[in-house]
Amino acid sequence: MSRIGKKIIALPSGVNMKIDGRLVNVKGPKGDLSWEHPERIKVVVTDREAQVERMDESQQTRALHGLSRSLVNNMVVGVSDGYQRVLEITGVGYRAAVAGDTITFSLGYSHPVLFKLPAGIKAEVDKKQTILTITAIDKQMLGQTIADIRSLRPPDAYKGKGVRNSGERIKLKAGKAAKK
Numbered sequence: 001m002s003r004i005g006k007k008i009i010a011l012p013s014g015v016n017m018k019i020d021g022r023l024v025n026v027k028g029p030k031g032d033l034s035w036e037h038p039e040r041i042k043v044v045v046t047d048r049e050a051q052v053e054r055m056d057e058s059q060q061t062r063a064l065h066g067l068s069r070s071l072v073n074n075m076v077v078g079v080s081d082g083y084q085r086v087l088e089i090t091g092v093g094y095r096a097a098v099a100g101d102t103i104t105f106s107l108g109y110s111h112p113v114l115f116k117l118p119a120g121i122k123a124e125v126d127k128k129q130t131i132l133t134i135t136a137i138d139k140q141m142l143g144q145t146i147a148d149i150r151s152l153r154p155p156d157a158y159k160g161k162g163v164r165n166s167g168e169r170i171k172l173k174a175g176k177a178a179k180k
Contacts, residue, residue, distance in 0.1 A: 083135065
């Protein structure tokens with residue numbers, strides 16, 4: 001049996017989960033999320049906890065068991081606490097500015113780069129405009145948004161310039177050796 005899949009999901013106060021056929025709806029103080037679980041997986045909700053069960057013992061169902069439990073747990077954590085990721089922008093003249101749902105980046109290109117945030121994602125920039133904080137309730141959408149922003153200017157292997165995750169260490173390569 002899956003070690004992850006058999007864990008019980010505790011529902012904090014203020015979080016409600018409803019099952020409508022295969023659709024799992026989770027409502028909380030930060031918002032609401034829904035997800036359609038696979039056919040051979042069943043989600044059972046009691047008063048303040050939920051559990052993910054599988055219908056058969058096929059290899060595919062066993063593989064989906066732990067994944068389904070993790071996705072439902074991520075929804076519960078998202079609507080109760082939310083998720084937050086921090087990006088650092090490193091480089092001379094590299095900065096970001098947030099206006100509504102658009103982030104304007106200066107990343108060393110000849111033009112500013114505009115990035116439109118998806119619905120449900122919020123961004124903030126510090127005073128120096130080099131630390132970008134992204135918050136959301138959907139963990140998958142947050143991770144994809146971080147990957148899209150990071151792909152605008154990935155960290156350079158020689159100087160370390162670019163957009164990186166907070167606390168990420170880049171191993172810098174040595175430049176070309178001078179000819180004698």
